Amino acid sequence: MAIVGKKFPSVSIDAMSDMGDDMKINVFEEAVNKNSKVLLFWYPKDFTFVCPTELHAFQAALPEFEQRNTIVIGASCDTNEVHFAWLNTPKDNGGIEGVTYPILADTHRQLSGILDILDQEVNYDEEGNESFSGSNVSFRATYLIDETGKVFHESVNDMPLGRNVKEYLRLIDAYTHVQKHGEVCPANWEEGKEAMNANRTGVAEYLAAN
DSSP states (O other): OOOTTSBOOOOEEEEEOTTSOEEEEEHHHHHHHTTOEEEEEEOSOTTOSHHHHHHHHHHHTHHHHHHTTEEEEEEESSOHHHHHHHHTSOGGGTOOTTOOSOEEEOTTOHHHHHHTOBSOEEEEOTTOOEEEESOOSBOEEEEEEOTTSBEEEEEEEOTTOOOOHHHHHHHHHHHHHHHHHOOBOOTTOOTTSOOBOSSHHHHHHHHHHO
8 A cells, every 4th residue: 555645654663773783763753853854665685685785775875865864774574683693794795794774673574564565465265264475575665754754755676676776866856856946846857957837837838948
């Protein structure tokens, strides 16, 4: 169920810091209490293949997110202990040593279940007995949340498809432009390009110029 335009669920989840500290993080409160945007990205499992490339890519772009007053948080259904082991595994051995943003440990599937991003299907036999299929780990879901706790972007990739981190920077720039100027951002808009007024005259003038 899409939650774009709605408040992000206010749920506190176990998390691990890069220093090995067990934490509780409420993503909604992170946005509201710190008056910041939040990028929350889910990945399937620690110690896998596409996943470390994404965590390192978000780490490499962390200064750019910070410049945009955006907090980055990773998340999976692994435990804090597994997160810590992965954080202490060198990059040349498939690890994420050097990642400094927190990682949620949604071991009980509390938040991922609310968001409906788990690879799980409920099946029923002829007698109505319930069984489950799927890996029961999260897809590559991404949420952008504004300073009021409202979700302004949501996307979900299948397991084999890594994300383009630059696209989330572009979306944050676009949303910030809308917040500041009240204009809307057309297709392929990037920072420094022309936006437009959200009316018939505005779109006509934009299309005529482009």
